[in-house]
Amino acid sequence: MLCGFLLSACTTSSPAIFTPPAADADRAVVYIYRPTEMANALYSPGININGEFKFYAKNGVSSRISLEPGDYLFEFQAEKKYSKLIPLSLTLKTGTLYFIRVSTTLKVKESTGYEPYARSFSLSRVDEPQAAKEIAKCCLGSGDGTDDTEIKASKKETGDGFSVDKTQNPFSH
Numbered sequence: 001m002l003c004g005f006l007l008s009a010c011t012t013s014s015p016a017i018f019t020p021p022a023a024d025a026d027r028a029v030v031y032i033y034r035p036t037e038m039a040n041a042l043y044s045p046g047i048n049i050n051g052e053f054k055f056y057a058k059n060g061v062s063s064r065i066s067l068e069p070g071d072y073l074f075e076f077q078a079e080k081k082y083s084k085l086i087p088l089s090l091t092l093k094t095g096t097l098y099f100i101r102v103s104t105t106l107k108v109k110e111s112t113g114y115e116p117y118a119r120s121f122s123l124s125r126v127d128e129p130q131a132a133k134e135i136a137k138c139c140l141g142s143g144d145g146t147d148d149t150e151i152k153a154s155k156k157e158t159g160d161g162f163s164v165d166k167t168q169n170p171f172s173h
Contacts, residue, residue: 018136020097028069028092031131033062034102035138045121046077053077057102062139069094074123086122099131
């Protein structure tokens with residue numbers, strides 16, 4: 001009896017639903033999301049849009065970006081620790097929603113000596129129904145991995161916090 005009660009309590013939770021708001025009439029909205037995967041979970045490559053850094057593609061996080069219409073190149077920041085980084089070009093139209101999935105793979109290189117893992121990341125466009133399912137599964141819930149604010153800042157501003165540039169070498173005297 002008690003077992004049946006506990007099992008029924010587990011099934012009453014409803015699945016998360018992701019419903020993106022409509023884009024503004026004069027702009028396009030791009031959701032870039034990375035489904036939760038164990039492969040490369042600790043790695044978060046930087047995302048550039050038209051050569052300008054915007055944010056890091058963290059595991060299980062979705063970001064919303066509002067952009068003016070036009071041609072855009074979405075790419076990863078080049079780093080030597082990744083074997084392959086596949087970019088994506090899109091022509092954005094006003095009032096349209098776009099969804100870009102960050103996919104990752106991890107392969108072991110077969111060799112007699114030590115070879116680092118082959119880590120790769122790729123960007124691919126996904127249709128809205130598929131993206132909504134994947135974002136609801138990976139990026140919503142108690143941790144709410146969705147960063148639904150518009151990403152505008154491209155330069156990191158230094159505040160009054162700690163900075164190596166503000167310190168002195170104690171052995172320089």
